[in-house]
Amino acid sequence: MKKVFQSEWMSRLVDALLPVFATLAALLIGAVMLLFLQVNPIQAYAALWNGAFGSVNAFAETLVKATPLLLVALGICISFRGDVINIGGEGQMIVGAILATWVGLTFTESPGWLVITLAMLGGFLGGAIWGGIPGLLKAYFNVNEILSTVMMNAIAVQLMNFLLRGPMIDPSQAQLASKIPQTARLLDIFHLPRLVPTRLHLGALIAVVLAVLVYILLWRTVLGYRIRAVGQNPHASRYAGIKVPRYVVLALLFSGAFAGLAGAVQVYGVNYRMITDGSASGFTGSAGFNGIVAALFGQLHPIWSIPASILFGALLVGANSMQRAVQVPSALITALNGLVVVFVVSSEIWRRRRQRRRLAAVGEGEASSRPRPPQVTAEEAKR
Amino acid sequence: MIADLFTTTVLIGILASGIRLATPYLYAAIGETFGQKSGVLNLGVEGQMLLGCFAAFYVALTSGNLWLGVLAAMIVGALMGLAMAFVTVNLRAQQGISGIGFYLFGLGMSDLLFQKLMGTVETVKGFPKIYIPGLSDIPGLGEIFFSQNILVYGAYLLVPLAWFVLNKTTLGLKIRSVGENPDAADSLGVSVARIRYFTIILGGTLSGLAGASLSIALLNVFQQNMTSGLGFIAVALVYFGAWKPAGVLGGALLFSMVNSLQLWIQVLGIPIPSDIAVMMPYVLTILVLVATVSRVRAPSALTKPFERED
Numbered sequence: 001m002k003k004v005f006q007s008e009w010m011s012r013l014v015d016a017l018l019p020v021f022a023t024l025a026a027l028l029i030g031a032v033m034l035l036f037l038q039v040n041p042i043q044a045y046a047a048l049w050n051g052a053f054g055s056v057n058a059f060a061e062t063l064v065k066a067t068p069l070l071l072v073a074l075g076i077c078i079s080f081r082g083d084v085i086n087i088g089g090e091g092q093m094i095v096g097a098i099l100a101t102w103v104g105l106t107f108t109e110s111p112g113w114l115v116i117t118l119a120m121l122g123g124f125l126g127g128a129i130w131g132g133i134p135g136l137l138k139a140y141f142n143v144n145e146i147l148s149t150v151m152m153n154a155i156a157v158q159l160m161n162f163l164l165r166g167p168m169i170d171p172s173q174a175q176l177a178s179k180i181p182q183t184a185r186l187l188d189i190f191h192l193p194r195l196v197p198t199r200l201h202l203g204a205l206i207a208v209v210l211a212v213l214v215y216i217l218l219w220r221t222v223l224g225y226r227i228r229a230v231g232q233n234p235h236a237s238r239y240a241g242i243k244v245p246r247y248v249v250l251a252l253l254f255s256g257a258f259a260g261l262a263g264a265v266q267v268y269g270v271n272y273r274m275i276t277d278g279s280a281s282g283f284t285g286s287a288g289f290n291g292i293v294a295a296l297f298g299q300l301h302p303i304w305s306i307p308a309s310i311l312f313g314a315l316l317v318g319a320n321s322m323q324r325a326v327q328v329p330s331a332l333i334t335a336l337n338g339l340v341v342v343f344v345v346s347s348e349i350w351r352r353r354r355q356r357r358r359l360a361a362v363g364e365g366e367a368s369s370r371p372r373p374p375q376v377t378a379e380e381a382k383r
Numbered sequence: 384m385i386a387d388l389f390t391t392t393v394l395i396g397i398l399a400s401g402i403r404l405a406t407p408y409l410y411a412a413i414g415e416t417f418g419q420k421s422g423v424l425n426l427g428v429e430g431q432m433l434l435g436c437f438a439a440f441y442v443a444l445t446s447g448n449l450w451l452g453v454l455a456a457m458i459v460g461a462l463m464g465l466a467m468a469f470v471t472v473n474l475r476a477q478q479g480i481s482g483i484g485f486y487l488f489g490l491g492m493s494d495l496l497f498q499k500l501m502g503t504v505e506t507v508k509g510f511p512k513i514y515i516p517g518l519s520d521i522p523g524l525g526e527i528f529f530s531q532n533i534l535v536y537g538a539y540l541l542v543p544l545a546w547f548v549l550n551k552t553t554l555g556l557k558i559r560s561v562g563e564n565p566d567a568a569d570s571l572g573v574s575v576a577r578i579r580y581f582t583i584i585l586g587g588t589l590s591g592l593a594g595a596s597l598s599i600a601l602l603n604v605f606q607q608n609m610t611s612g613l614g615f616i617a618v619a620l621v622y623f624g625a626w627k628p629a630g631v632l633g634g635a636l637l638f639s640m641v642n643s644l645q646l647w648i649q650v651l652g653i654p655i656p657s658d659i660a661v662m663m664p665y666v667l668t669i670l671v672l673v674a675t676v677s678r679v680r681a682p683s684a685l686t687k688p689f690e691r692e693d
Contacts, residue, residue, distance in 0.1 A: 147622060148669055150612070153612070154662070155665050162658035165656075279608070279611070292483060329494065329495050331490075331607075335488050337487050337491070338484045338485060339484065341480060342481050342484035345476040345477050346481070348476060349475055
């Protein structure tokens with residue numbers, strides 16, 4: 001009996017470490033690529049490490065970069081758990097940021113705390129709308145959400161460009177020939193307060209608190225339970241009386257809301273205005289995609305998404321230092337992020353295999369004494 | 384100024400560039416159709432296209448041979464397809480997400496190689512127009528249909544070819560059966576794995592070709608992220624076209640015509656904000672997806688990894 005327990009413990013540990021192996025494998029391939037580029041990989045990775053963790057400021061910068069990743073990742077945890085693939089993080093961030101920025105530029109007479117609160121809610125709402133539309137389309141018109149969220153990204157980019165070049169343009173830019181697409185700067189009292197004398201801002205703390213709340217939402221509330229039930233088995237859920245379309249919409253709506261909040265936090269905590277170069281990543285820094293990577297890495301668990309986001313924040317910040325130190329474009333890190341995703345989803349097969357073996361071992365050995373892993377059954381789902 | 388749109392010259396211009404702009408969509412979406420027909424959703428098309436764009440451009444630039452560029456793009460696309468096939472068929476990984484991984488890889492890799500190997504934006508002399516004797520002299524129609532470059536003609540020839548292979552050959556039957564009912568296909572001795580490897584690699588090859596058509600036949604430059612979502616739209620076109628080559632053709636034409644109209648509106652200086660005009664094709668795609676998707680059924684095994692029950 002003890003042996004069964006030990007091997008189970010071991011295999012769970014291996015499961016938890018799979019993403020780490022995936023990252024190491026990607027970095028190893030990155031090292032080979034660096035060699036081809038005639039760059040010493042040790043030197044490059046040392047620069048990356050120092051850029052991300054080398055000083056208090058560097059680490060603060062890593063956390064600043066990790067904050068939008070974590071917020072997007074929290075949304076991804078909700079939607080992917082509900083078996084809804086939300087690729088629309090970029091667009092949801094943008095629309096959330098637009099609403100939040102509008103709040104700050106409109107209510108200039110109001111107290112700071114009120115505007116910040118309203119702006120964060122505005123971000124939440126904007127993202128919820130932009131995620132909710134594909135949710136409705138999937139639930140009631142059977143439109144594949146992967147496609148609609150991608151389209152919504154493209155629409156959001158154009159909406160942003162239109163607003164930032166037109167109605168919302170910084171009045172001082174409007175007079176210049178360059179016409180950089182950006183809004184006016186937010187009043188100083190509307191900035192998210194900084195935590196320590198670095199660029200680290202309150203948004204990071206908000207994100208961590210929300211991670212705990214999303215955990216509670218998913219595993220301690222009926223709403224979260226039903227979203228997961230629909231994700232695991234829509235047919236059983238339907239028989240159990242769950243209105244499946246409603247939870248599909250809610251999963252995408254919440255997912256979008258967190259991405260929208262990430263956009264708002266980016267404006268109020270980092271840029272203090274909305275600015276772009278005409279592309280989505282010009283504003284988001286691709287956080288809408290990298291947040292998916294972080295969530296997958298955190299095994300779609302809100303709490304595990306925290307270290308995962310820090311890791312990818314570190315890679316992004318470190319990539320810039322690497323670029324400066326050894327002249328390797330930071331695009332290398334984008335490519336490696338892609339490999340991490342591929343490796344993580346590929347390694348799932350071993351996790352599933354071990355899970356099956358664990359279940360078999362439990363079934364033979366001590367079926368009576370050991371509780372079965374929770375499975376969503378029709379009976380339970382009725383609650 | 385609106386009246387300018389309706390002069391014969393402008394209308395012919397809009398139609399001719401619409402026909403031309405459909406090219407990359409056609410290659411990529413026809414390739415994706417094969418994959419989806421066999422039950423595999425490849426979301427990495429955008430990444431395959433970007434690497435194809437770069438490979439074609441770089442090889443054409445350095446060797447001076449456009450066909451070598453096309454070949455390089457197809458090989459790069461095929462290799463990406465091979466990797467995708469291994470991950471989705473052998474490792475049974477979640478298709479949508481691994482596709483995003485391949486997209487990010489292609490995005491980063493093409494950017495990295497561009498910065499390291501070229502550094503600055505350059506141009507090549509792309510494939511020249513081929514005037515089809517006789518036909519190209521027809522007023523209007525000649526300019527629209529018969530004065531295009533070789534890769535444009537190729538894309539349109541691919542449509543009936545794909546229809547024929549999918550519907551009239553044993554291979555096509557196998558592809559469709561693997562996508563509809565892999566268990567039955569397997570029990571009849573069709574290798575699900577081999578068919579899916581074939582369709583995914585074919586899809587990658589065509590995505591690479593789509594990239595080449597963009598960088599050395601239509602735009603004749605390479606820039607970072609130059610596809611800007613084109614590959615994702617190609618995937619949408621497969622749904623849009625209800626998994627039929629003719630439907631894909633219709634979707635690609637609709638999309639490229641609206642795009643072409645939008646470009647001409649900007650050229651003519653018609654006072655519609657260009658950002659709003661650029662938005663239109665995407666809005667249109669969503670609307671058409673709403674109108675059509677609920678009526679057609681996707682291949683039953685789409686996105687489902689195959690595992691023998693024993």
